[in-house]
Amino acid sequence: QSVLTQPPSMSGAPGQRVTISCTGSSSNIGAGYDVHWYQQLPGTAPKLLISGNDNRPSGVPDRFSGSKSGTSASLAITGLQAEDEADYYCQSYDSSLSGYVFGTGTKVTVL
Amino acid sequence: EVQLVESGGGLVQPGGSLRLSCAASGFTVSSNYMSWVRQALGKGLEWVSVIYGDGSTNYAGSVKGRFTISRDNSKNTLYLQMNSLRAEDTAVYYCARHNIGWGFDPWGQGTLVTVSS
Secondary structure, X not given: OOOEEOOOEEEEOOOOOEEEEEEOOXXXXXXXXXXEEEEEOOOOOOEEEEEOOOEOOOOOOOOEEEEEEOOEEEEEEOOOOHHHXXXXXXXXXXXXXXXXXXXXXXXXXXX | OOEEXXXXXXXXXXXXXXXXXXXXXXXXXXXXXXXXXXXXXXXXEEEEEEEOOOOOEEEOOOOOOOEEEEEEOOOOEEEEEEOOOOHHHOEEEEEEEEEOOEOXXXXXXXXXXXXXX
């Protein structure tokens, strides 16, 4: 049972903007722990997309951006492309569980 | 090149044991946080266990008391000893490096563990 909640699915046409939410609580995101985002293409391992709330690792297109406020975080994809069709997960640390937690995951479909 | 390669997965009967390995190259395991993360078929990611640079460990409640994370500094390799396996432990197991303020990166390619009679 994940403690970080994401919408199960989102979709958009090529070129559109999609924003994925990640809702936590006072023991994880709200406690100030960093939020990271991952992209998982079908049949592959997850890939780090956004680190430390809003930092893009080298090689990640600037179409991807992250933000955090209160007990929630968001991942925005602007200029949606066919290759962005994947599952996306947020991740943080939870002090109540004394462990790391992942979001429920969001499947993005490019129409 | 920074890389992680898992091995050791396979088919095991309920109640059995299995040891997973994660060989690292391009960086030192003992200088980083290292975790195991699993993913059941068609399901989301679930964090399993972490070993910190100082050697301390922690586990998800679902595996505590059954799984043990360790590392061999001389081999630069991470391990996960899994005992008393249950059907619900069936998943692809990934190892990953992380640190304070930085997410899980890189990830290994994953190794499939199937618990079934």
